[in-house]
Amino acid sequence: MHELFEKISERLSALIDVIRSRFTVRNHFTNTQESIHAFQRNWKKKIPLFLLIVLSIGVVAITIKLMMTSRKPVDERIVIKNAKASTTLNKTLSIPILDANGKEITKLSYIIESADLRDEIIVKGKRAVAVKGREFLILSIKMANGYEKTLEVNARDFVRLAVNGNEQELLAPEIHNDPVALQPISTKYTRLGFTINDTDKQLTIFVGEIKGGKEKVTLGLR
Incomplete structure (x- = not known):
């Protein structure tokens, strides 16, 4: 009788253990499911906040980039086409400067450094383009004042220009910055320009004082 009671007790204990283990597994599964559902609910609630954070970061990044870009110096210098043809001259004149009584007070160093043929030039800070069939002949000039006072020249x-071998009709420069103010004991650069036909040939300049003799200089630009 005692042995039978022990066997029944053992079987009941085993059955209780099985039931307990199944309940634990089911409870764990239920908890897991609830955790997943809770996470999903919380995530849905946090999506707007997450999107707001991402949007804010994007706005800040774009703002910083725009600020950095705006701080970069902008090169607003005008760019023109290169010269179609160019030649170095380095032709030097020594021009006497007279006072009101016609007395020479100093000499001006006048150098024609080079000559260019161009389709575009800059005039008063703006690009000037030659019309079709025309072009610019530009002379680069350097003048030096060794006098202790300002000179206006x-x-x-x-300078005068002859084209196509016609030395009877000399052209005066149309493009210039005259009068050029030369400060005491200083050098200044300027330019002279002519508008010519792009078919003109035999380009020759005559250099010298208006009332004095002139030197003929052929420009090898064509």
């Missing part, structure tokens, strides 16, 4: 007075 018309650079265009010392």
Whole structure:
């Protein structure tokens, strides 16, 4: 009788253990499911906040980039086409400067450094383009004042141009910065320009004082 009671007790204990283990597994599964559902609910609630954070980061990044870009210096210098043809001259004149009584007070160094043929030039800070069939002949001039006072000089007075071998009709520069103010003991650069046909040939300049002799200089640009 005692042995039978022990066997029944053992079987009941085993059955209780099985039931307990199944309940634990089911309870764990239920808890897991609830955790997943809770996470999903919380995630759905946090999506707007997450999107707001991402949007804010994007706005800040774009703002910083725009600020950095705006701080970069902008090169606003005008760019023109290169010269179609160019030649170095380095032709030097020594021009006497007279006072009101006609007495020479100093000499001006006048150098024609080079000559260019161009379709585009800059005039008063703006690009100027030659019309079809025309072009610019530009002379680069350097003047030096060794006197202790300021001199005002018309650079265009010392150069004339002949085209196509016609030396009877000399052209004066149309493009200039005259009068050029030369400060005491200083050097200044300027330019002279002519508008010519792009078919003109035998380009020759005559250099010298208006009332004096002139030197003929052939420009090898064509």
